[in-house]
Amino acid sequence: MDNQTAEHTTHLPLVTEPRNPGMALNLDWVRAVQANTSAVERRAATLPGRRSVKKDYQAAWMLKAISCIDLTTLSGDDTVGRVRRLCAKARQPVRTDMLDALGMPGLTTGAVCVYHDMITTAVDALRGSGIPVAAVSTGFPAGLSPFHLRVAEIEESVKAGAHEIDIVISRRHVLTGDWQALYDEMRAFRHACGDAHVKAILATGELGSLRNVARASLVCMMAGADFIKTSTGKESVNATLPVTLVMIRAIRDYFDRTGYRVGYKPAGGISKAKDAVVYLSLIKEELGDRWLQPDLFRFGASSLLGDIERQLEHHLTGHYSAGYRHAMG
Numbered sequence: 001m002d003n004q005t006a007e008h009t010t011h012l013p014l015v016t017e018p019r020n021p022g023m024a025l026n027l028d029w030v031r032a033v034q035a036n037t038s039a040v041e042r043r044a045a046t047l048p049g050r051r052s053v054k055k056d057y058q059a060a061w062m063l064k065a066i067s068c069i070d071l072t073t074l075s076g077d078d079t080v081g082r083v084r085r086l087c088a089k090a091r092q093p094v095r096t097d098m099l100d101a102l103g104m105p106g107l108t109t110g111a112v113c114v115y116h117d118m119i120t121t122a123v124d125a126l127r128g129s130g131i132p133v134a135a136v137s138t139g140f141p142a143g144l145s146p147f148h149l150r151v152a153e154i155e156e157s158v159k160a161g162a163h164e165i166d167i168v169i170s171r172r173h174v175l176t177g178d179w180q181a182l183y184d185e186m187r188a189f190r191h192a193c194g195d196a197h198v199k200a201i202l203a204t205g206e207l208g209s210l211r212n213v214a215r216a217s218l219v220c221m222m223a224g225a226d227f228i229k230t231s232t233g234k235e236s237v238n239a240t241l242p243v244t245l246v247m248i249r250a251i252r253d254y255f256d257r258t259g260y261r262v263g264y265k266p267a268g269g270i271s272k273a274k275d276a277v278v279y280l281s282l283i284k285e286e287l288g289d290r291w292l293q294p295d296l297f298r299f300g301a302s303s304l305l306g307d308i309e310r311q312l313e314h315h316l317t318g319h320y321s322a323g324y325r326h327a328m329g
């Protein structure tokens with residue numbers, strides 16, 4: 001990795017990206033998409049070993065990762081108190097003295113991600129911070145509730161104040177190759193979101209093949225997805241590096257052909273700072289610096305921030321603190 005540029009990317013100004021409007025479903029393009037599984041897996045396997053980022057640059061990448069976290073709680077036992085604590089953490093992800101020492105006062109996470117019932121709590125707790133609230137929707141995580149209820153759920157969440165909606169696609173449309181049905185579903189979800197940005201969760205661990213992941217990514221972008229996201233965090237296999245390569249190359253192809261940049265959100269099971277840095281370095285290599293801003297890249301993660309905080313503390317003091325000192329909720 002180019003360490004000089006790595007530090008520089010932490011301080012790039014935010015740019016407003018024109019929203020992907022989508023396009024007509026182009027089945028020829030969809031069917032032409034392939035994924036060479038062994039080549040993708042070979043490339044992904046080399047990544048963790050060969051990325052070594054040193055000292056100050058490592059801290060800069062970890063701060064960058066924080067700014068891109070959708071700090072998430074999606075548990076059946078979520079409470080108002082837990083969501084308020086999570087929002088306080090999003091506002092101040094790392095101790096102020098540490099942020100001052102690292103030259104990043106005012107750093108926040110990219111968003112807070114919750115279930116519908118917790119939207120108003122999160123909106124209240126984040127008021128004035130500029131941190132958006134993302135809500136999972138459409139019968140998350142399986143997406144098997146009646147279609148009209150899935151659309152209504154989006155509308156309710158937008159009305160409650162969510163700025164971003166994370167929808168789940170119907171995996172069966174991918175598994176049966178019904179691209180028209182997937183496109184129509186995604187189009188309807190995008191329409192229901194209005195001005196709220198929509199992230200399409202593919203649940204890649206349930207799609208059967210990397211080729212299906214590539215095609216589903218493309219169809220969701222054609223239907224107007226603002227982001228494509230790997231997983232709900234509830235599948236048995238969630239974000240992986242091979243899936244990431246396939247999805248970000250689909251994003252690059254879509255940009256090359258349409259001029260629209262779609263965002264990427266790996267989610268589920270990313271809990272270590274060193275893994276986050278590998279993801280960021282891959283994005284930088286395959287998509288470039290522009291995609292390292294929170295409007296185009298997010299980690300969906302419930303516990304990653306705690307590990308980053310520990311690593312930053314170690315960077316500053318030479319000591320590790322106990323994990324329990326970095327509880328999220």
Ligand SMILES: O=C[C@H](O)COP(=O)(O)O
Nearest residue numbers: 233267268269300301302
């Ligand atoms: O979208 C976010 C995921 O549900 C979070 O997954 P995690 O708890 O494995 O970090």
